[in-house]
Each structure stands twice: as C-alpha cells, then as structure tokens.
Amino acid sequence: MKGLEEIIAEHPFFEGLEPGYLTLVAGCAQMAAYRAGEYLMTYGAEAEHFFLLRHGRVALELSAPARDAFRFQTVDAGEVVGWSWLIPPHKSQFDARAVEDTSVIKFDGKCLRGKCDADPKLGYDLMKRFTRVMVQRFADTRLQLIDVYGKQGR
Amino acid sequence: MEKALILTLAADRLDQLFHELQGRGYECVGPTLRDDAIVYDHIESSADLPRGWTDEQAPGHYRVKRRDDDAYFGYVVGPHSWKKYLFPPERRLWQLKRAGQKFDRTDTPAEPPRYAFIGVRACEIAALKIQDRVFTGGQFTEPKYAAAREQAFVVAVNCTQAASTCFCVSMKTGPEAQDGYDLSLTEVLTPEHSFVIRVGSDHGREVLAALQTAAATPAHEQAARAGIENASQQARKLETAGLKELLQRNFESEQWDDIAKRCLSCANCTMACPTCFCSSVEDTTDLTGEHAERWQRWDSCFNPDFSYIHGGEVRKTTASRYRQWMTHKLSTWFDQFGSSGCVGCGRCISWCPVGIDLTEEARKMRESEGTCHEGS
Amino acid sequence: MESKAAEMTTAEPLLPEPWIVREVIREMADVVTFVLEPGEGAAAMAFKPGQFNMLYAFGVGEVPISISGDPADVSRLVHTIRDVGLVTHALCAVQPGDVVGVRGPFGSHWPIEQHTGCDIVVAAGGIGLAPLRPVLYHILNHRDQYDDVVLLYGARKPDELLFPGEYDAWRKAGIQVEVTVDNADAAWDGRVGVVTTLIRYGKFESDEATAFICGPDVMMRFTAQELENKGVAPDKLYISMERNMKCAIGFCGHCQLGPEFICLDGAVFVWPRMKRLMLVKEL
Numbered sequence: 001m002k003g004l005e006e007i008i009a010e011h012p013f014f015e016g017l018e019p020g021y022l023t024l025v026a027g028c029a030q031m032a033a034y035r036a037g038e039y040l041m042t043y044g045a046e047a048e049h050f051f052l053l054r055h056g057r058v059a060l061e062l063s064a065p066a067r068d069a070f071r072f073q074t075v076d077a078g079e080v081v082g083w084s085w086l087i088p089p090h091k092s093q094f095d096a097r098a099v100e101d102t103s104v105i106k107f108d109g110k111c112l113r114g115k116c117d118a119d120p121k122l123g124y125d126l127m128k129r130f131t132r133v134m135v136q137r138f139a140d141t142r143l144q145l146i147d148v149y150g151k152q153g154r
Numbered sequence: 155m156e157k158a159l160i161l162t163l164a165a166d167r168l169d170q171l172f173h174e175l176q177g178r179g180y181e182c183v184g185p186t187l188r189d190d191a192i193v194y195d196h197i198e199s200s201a202d203l204p205r206g207w208t209d210e211q212a213p214g215h216y217r218v219k220r221r222d223d224d225a226y227f228g229y230v231v232g233p234h235s236w237k238k239y240l241f242p243p244e245r246r247l248w249q250l251k252r253a254g255q256k257f258d259r260t261d262t263p264a265e266p267p268r269y270a271f272i273g274v275r276a277c278e279i280a281a282l283k284i285q286d287r288v289f290t291g292g293q294f295t296e297p298k299y300a301a302a303r304e305q306a307f308v309v310a311v312n313c314t315q316a317a318s319t320c321f322c323v324s325m326k327t328g329p330e331a332q333d334g335y336d337l338s339l340t341e342v343l344t345p346e347h348s349f350v351i352r353v354g355s356d357h358g359r360e361v362l363a364a365l366q367t368a369a370a371t372p373a374h375e376q377a378a379r380a381g382i383e384n385a386s387q388q389a390r391k392l393e394t395a396g397l398k399e400l401l402q403r404n405f406e407s408e409q410w411d412d413i414a415k416r417c418l419s420c421a422n423c424t425m426a427c428p429t430c431f432c433s434s435v436e437d438t439t440d441l442t443g444e445h446a447e448r449w450q451r452w453d454s455c456f457n458p459d460f461s462y463i464h465g466g467e468v469r470k471t472t473a474s475r476y477r478q479w480m481t482h483k484l485s486t487w488f489d490q491f492g493s494s495g496c497v498g499c500g501r502c503i504s505w506c507p508v509g510i511d512l513t514e515e516a517r518k519m520r521e522s523e524g525t526c527h528e529g530s
Numbered sequence: 531m532e533s534k535a536a537e538m539t540t541a542e543p544l545l546p547e548p549w550i551v552r553e554v555i556r557e558m559a560d561v562v563t564f565v566l567e568p569g570e571g572a573a574a575m576a577f578k579p580g581q582f583n584m585l586y587a588f589g590v591g592e593v594p595i596s597i598s599g600d601p602a603d604v605s606r607l608v609h610t611i612r613d614v615g616l617v618t619h620a621l622c623a624v625q626p627g628d629v630v631g632v633r634g635p636f637g638s639h640w641p642i643e644q645h646t647g648c649d650i651v652v653a654a655g656g657i658g659l660a661p662l663r664p665v666l667y668h669i670l671n672h673r674d675q676y677d678d679v680v681l682l683y684g685a686r687k688p689d690e691l692l693f694p695g696e697y698d699a700w701r702k703a704g705i706q707v708e709v710t711v712d713n714a715d716a717a718w719d720g721r722v723g724v725v726t727t728l729i730r731y732g733k734f735e736s737d738e739a740t741a742f743i744c745g746p747d748v749m750m751r752f753t754a755q756e757l758e759n760k761g762v763a764p765d766k767l768y769i770s771m772e773r774n775m776k777c778a779i780g781f782c783g784h785c786q787l788g789p790e791f792i793c794l795d796g797a798v799f800v801w802p803r804m805k806r807l808m809l810v811k812e813l
Binding site for chain 3: 053057059060061067068071072073076078084097099100140143144146147148149150
Binding site for chain 2: 569
C-alpha cells in the first residue's frame with residue numbers, strides 16, 4: 001500500500017510541491033470514496049473540504065425547482081474540486097456530485113488554512129495552484145457563455 | 155531592329171478607322187457625351203465622339219466643359235470603364251429546366267462580342283491587364299471574359315492633359331500607352347489636327363494599312379511628345395514604396411474610423427474603379443419551380459451583405475469596409491495577383507460623393523507611423 | 531481562334547451538375563446528411579478530406595458545404611448540412627430521388643497524407659466534425675500509417691453531438707475518442723466543459739503531433755492556441771475557415787480575408803497563416 005504522502009505527491013495538482021509541505025498537507029488529508037450519485041458538497045453549505053480526484057468523474061451542478069440540475073462542468077481524475085474552503089465566506093457555490101464511482105483525496109480546509117496562516121509561503125504556493133484552476137474555469141465559462149455552437153454566435 | 159513605324163492620320167480621315175473596323179465585324183464602342191458626362195457607349199463614327207469637350211475633375215467633382223478647339227479626345231476618364239464590356243454589370247449566366255434526373259440548359263450561350271475599344275487610355279490598358287490576371291491568370295479561367303477579351307481590338311489614345319485627380323505617373327501606368335494596344339493614337343493640333351499613330355499588333359498593322367496615312371514628320375512627333383509631357387505634369391501623387399506593407403501593418407489604425415466618419419459606404423468607388431471585379435449571383439425560379447436562372451451582378455465590398463455568413467456580416471462597420479477596399483486595392487492585391495490593383499485613374503476620387511481621396515488617405519496613414527517604419 | 535473563343539463561352543464554370551439524392555439521414559433537429567450519386571451528365575467525383583462543394587437547391591441558391599463522406603468511396607458524395615438560412619433550409623428538406631446541383635470539389639484539404647508516422651489530433655466543435663470525418667475515414671482506411679490518433683469533440687448539448695453512432699467503431703479501430711458538451715442535465719454522464727478542456731485527456735506526444743481543427747471561429751482560435759501552448763508546432767496546426775462564397779473559384783471576391791481567398795487558398799489553412807488575421811476585428 002502506498003502511503004498518503006506518496007499518493008498526494010503523484011497527483012498532478014501538487015506536482016512539484018516541496019517535500020516538507022507534502023508532509024504538512026498530508027496531515028490534513030484522508031482518502032474517501034463516493035458512489036455514483038452521491039454529493040461531495042452541496043450549494044450553500046459550509047465549504048470545509050476540497051478534493052483531488054484519483055478515479056471517476058464529478059459533475060459541478062446548479063439546481064433549480066422543477067427542472068433538472070444544470071451540469072456546467074465535469075471534473076475527471078487528476079483534477080481538483082472545490083476552492084471555496086480557501087476564500088471567505090467558505091460557502092460552497094455549487095453542487096458537486098459523483099457521476100460514477102469516484103475515489104478522492106479529501107482535504108480538511110480548516111486544518112490547511114491554519115497551516116497556511118502559520119506559513120504564508122505554503123499559503124502562497126497553494127493560492128497559486130488554486131488561482132490557476134480558477135482562471136482556467138473562468139476562461140472556460142466565458143467560452144460557454146458565448147455559445148459558440150449556437151446559430152447566432154461564431 | 156526595325157524602327158517602329160510612326161504614321162499620321164488627318165483628323166478629317168478618322169472615320170476611315172471606324173469604317174475599317176466595322177468592315178472587319180467590330181462593334182465600335184468609345185467615349186460619347188451623355189447626361190453631362192463623357193461615358194463609353196456604342197459609337198458609329200467620329201460624329202459620336204465628344205469633340206470639343208473636356209472634363210474638369212477634383213475630389214467629389216466632375217463637370218464637362220467646352221474646349222476652345224475641336225479636339226476629339228481632349229479629356230481624361232469618366233465614370234465608365236471598359237470592364238463593363240468584358241465583365242458586364244449584369245448578365246444571365248444560365249437558364250436550366252429540371253428534367254427528371256438531369257438539368258436541361260435552355261438558354262443558348264451567346265457568341266463572344268467583338269468590340270473595338272476606341273480611346274483606351276494608358277491607365278485603362280493597365281486596368282485591362284489587371285483584370286486579365288484576375289479572370290484568366292489563375293487556377294480558373296472566366297470563359298466569357300476570356301473570349302470577349304480575345305476578340306477585342308484596342309485603339310489606345312495617349313493623354314495630352316491630366317485631370318487634377320490623375321496620378322498614373324505615380325502608378326507607372328501612363329500617360330503614354332507602352333503596349334497592350336493594337337493601335338495607339340496621339341491627337342495633335344499642330345502642325346495640323348491629326349493623329350500620330352503607332353502599331354502594337356499585327357491586327358493593328360492590317361487595319362492601319364487600309365487607312366490613308368502619311369509618314370509622321372518631326373513636327374508631328376514633337377507635338378505628340380509635348381502633349382504627353384503635358385499630361386505627365388500631375389500634382390497628385392501616391393508614394394508606392396512600402397505601401398503594401400504599410401497598409402497590412404495598419405489594419406487596426408484609428409484612421410479607418412476617421413475615414414468612416416466621411417464615407418457613406420455608397421460603393422461608387424468600386425463601381426467606377428476599372429479593376430474592381432467583385433460580383434454576386436442571384437438564383438431565381440419561375441412559379442412552376444421547373445425553370446431556374448442564375449444572374450451575375452457587380453457587387454461591392456461596401457454592401458452590407460457582401461461579407462454575410464450565417465449569424466451576420468463579418469464587416470459591420472463602414473471603417474472595416476473602407477479598410478477592405480483600400481487595403482485590397484493597394485496592398486493585398488499584390489499577394490493575390492502580383493501587382494497593385496490601382497492604376498491611378500482617379501475615378502474613385504472624382505466619383506466619391508464626399509470627395510475621399512485614397513492618395514491622401516495613404517499619405518496620412520504613412521504620416522501616422524512617423525518615420526520609424528520607413529523602408530521596412 | 532474563333533472556335534476556341536466559342537468553346538470558352540460554352541463552358542460555364544458556375545453551372546451545377548445534377549446529382550440524385552439516394553439517402554437522407556436526419557442527424558438532429560436542424561442537421562441533415564445526404565448521400566448523392568451522379569445524375570445524368572454528372573461524373574463521379576474524387577476529393578480530398580476537407581474539400582467542399584457548392585450545393586445548389588434548384589432555383590433557391592447555392593452554398594459551400596464540406597464533404598463529410600469517405601474519400602475512398604468516389605461512387606457517392608456525402609454532405610452534412612445545418613439549416614441556418616434559405617438555401618440550407620431547402621437542402622435540409624430534400625427527399626430520396628430529388629436532384630441537387632453540385633459544383634466542385636474546391637479548395638485546399640487537410641494534409642493527412644503528408645503526415646504519416648505522426649500522432650494525429652482531430653479537434654472538432656459542433657457541426658465542424660463533418661468536414662473532419664473524411665480525415666477519420668482516411669485514418670481508418672490507413673490506420674497503421676499513423677501513430678496515436680485522438681479525436682477531441684465538443685458540442686453544445688448531448689443531443690447536438692454529430693455522428694454519435696460511429697464513435698464506438700472509431701474507438702475499436704484504435705482512435706481515442708474524447709467527447710464533451712458545453713452543458714447538460716444530469717442524464718448525461720459524459721464530460722461537460724468546453725472542447726479545449728479535452729486537450730489534457732488526449733494521449734499524444736505534442737512534439738510529434740499534427741492537429742486538424744474545425745469548428746466555429748472562436749473555438750478554432752482557442753483550440754489552436756491551447757495546442758500551441760501545449761507544445762504542438764504551430765505549423766502542424768491546421769484550421770478550416772468560413773467566409774461568404776458565391777463562386778468558389780476566386781472571381782466573386784466575397785470570401786477574402788486579408789490577402790487570402792478562402793475558396794482558393796483555403797478553406798484549410800495552416801494556423802500561423804491565419805493567426806494574426808483572425809485577431810483583426812471585422813477583417
């Protein structure tokens with residue numbers, strides 16, 4: 001069996017993380033698994049975790065009454081779900097639901113925030129990793145917004 | 155080397171040229187006065203020429219005036235150009251009838267017209283050569299253009315005066331026709347009213363042989379030279395060095411917006427231009443749906459739907475349309491056809507209702523860059 | 531001379547040839563694929579992947595449409611058309627036995643034959659998969675000539691995916707097929723996200739890859755840029771441009787983009803030739 005630290009080190013999200021920090025973040029992590037259809041987090045709830053996907057697929061969704069959940073993004077193995085833990089008010093801004101059976105490394109946000117506050121260099125490293133994901137998701141969202149395949153748009 | 159044969163034809167024998175050409179099956183077309191402009195139309199004889207008339211041109215300005223002599227060709231170019239004969243403004247391309255699993259063509263392809271163009275200016279010969287490259291110089295050949303062009307007999311007339319809008323000297327296309335003609339005429343009023351004639355082809359030589367000509371004297375040649383020299387005095391200039399690169403560097407210049415404040419997007423410049431070749435087609439059918447036709451018409455990059463693709467027009471603004479026209483004419487034409495698309499005839503300047511002058515706009519574009527790009 | 535001139539006026543380059551509709555496949559609400567065979571006076575047509583024909587709806591008009599069939603099968607002509615205007619609407623309404631006018635084939639092609647031994651990335655958006663399907667067919671016919679082959683395909687919604695019935699066959703033939711949609715409901719268990727997000731899942735070596743990209747202008751720009759960022763050589767990226775076309779033979783002037791005639795020089799272009807031009811607004 002691989003140790004948790006080793007598994008975290010192999011995940012693309014933490015590629016190149018200093019070994020010392022690896023031990024620090026591993027201290028806030030645990031393995032977890034979700035069956036297809038189960039929620040990793042729900043809109044409006046306290047966002048106390050983020051997830052690195054090892055296997056499976058997670059959909060990011062918004063629900064509205066009397067209509068199906070609107071699925072605007074899926075996340076696959078090797079990617080990350082959740083950044084609300086990092087930024088106040090630490091509320092989840094969407095539902096994250098396993099599309100298929102999914103295994104993750106689950107991180108405790110409060111635990112990590114404490115370590116980041118204590119060591120701003122770790123905090124800055126993590127912030128850069130998450131900002132990169134956020135910027136990419138915003139860019140993707142803009143592309144979705146202009147509806148490139150619609151009849152009006154090119 | 156045989157010295158080029160130079161002859162003269164007395165002005166009162168000009169009709170011999172018409173008769174000879176008509177006898178050889180040509181329809182003569184050339185300048186004639188109509189609606190206060192000198193236009194190109196069917197002409198029967200020298201009597202149809204605008205004898206004793208001239209034109210006065212400036213940006214957004216064209217007037218015909220009486221001359222104080224009886225010159226036949228004492229003016230420059232008007233709103234028309236010869237392209238209307240080789241590439242008509244509107245024509246039916248075909249008629250089809252749907253017949254089971256085939257289309258029956260129900261129109262009879264016309265015999266190519268046989269025109270004699272009388273009074274083709276040097277800049278217009280350059281324009282003909284440019285359209286030749288467009289319609290016959292590439293991967294595909296436009297057969298109707300090619301056939302009409304092949305048949306055409308070109309009587310060039312060298313300019314002996316220039317309008318204020320002329321800049322053929324800058325474009326190296328005039329005022330004297332160097333080649334591309336069957337016969338070239340230079341009208342002189344001294345030592346007597348006559349035409350100094352050069353031969354440009356075997357056809358031209360045959361036609362000329364039938365006319366009552368005389369050998370040109372030094373006085374004739376001197377008068378012809380003086381006339382052409384007079385036409386070479388042109389105040390309007392277009393600096394062509396680096397112009398191709400200049401415009402392609404400046405797709406995003408603010409100057410296009412400045413032009414757009416004046417430009418009406420009326421398409422006059424493209425209609426008057428002797429090299430503009432854009433066209434559109436319209437497909438129609440009768441009420442039974444069994445007979446269809448395709449019509450081709452001159453189109454213009456200034457028309458809103460010219461750049462239509464599903465979803466809308468690519469060029470929505472006047473700025474983008476003027477940029478397309480001027481950049482195509484003076485710059486991307488080189489990429490496409492190996493030459494400028496402009497011959498310096500000045501039509502787009504005279505016939506622009508608001509007097510936009512592309513030589514002036516090119517100059518301003520150059521100045522907007524300062525000197526740091528010079529020669530690049 | 532006379533006879534040559536007369537012959538030249540007879541040949542009419544804008545005259546369509548009659549082809550018979552043999553089969554009509556409704557791909558989705560507004561997209562139709564039809565199979566044509568030569569009618570009387572029309573000859574079978576060889577074409578290269580990425581080339582287009584001018585399709586004529588009798589009496590209505592003519593539009594440029596890419597060929598979406600197998601280049602190895604010259605007995606039939608396959609086109610996939612989206613109903614976006616008057617002419618495409620008429621073409622989408624054809625029935626077996628109807629006659630459609632055809633001129634072509636025109637334009638440049640995806641240089642698939644020139645990139646044997648390479649990894650091939652085929653990136654398509656929406657109906658942009660249709661002009662690329664001949665590339666996939668060519669690869670299927672010559673699978674051993676190419677190394678890793680990846681199809682990255684994005685569409686708007688799950689029910690707007692084109693040719694969904696063929697993905698499994700392509701996978702079985704050794705093509706990695708990755709599909710995403712811009713949005714979906716919970717019934718869709720595939721990927722959701724823009725097509726560029728698929729690039730990270732593609733199993734190909736950037737420095738050995740050639741990519742063929744077709745879709746809406748914006749999609750091609752972002753995909754080409756993303757592939758370039760990932761290390762694919764810019765001159766191994768190809769895109770297919772769309773502009774207004776009336777003649778397809780360089781005479782009508784409508785399809786110009788800067789110095790290019792899309793009909794003659796394109797519609798397939800190498801990316802560096804288009805990169806700057808595509809960024810100029812309203813060019």
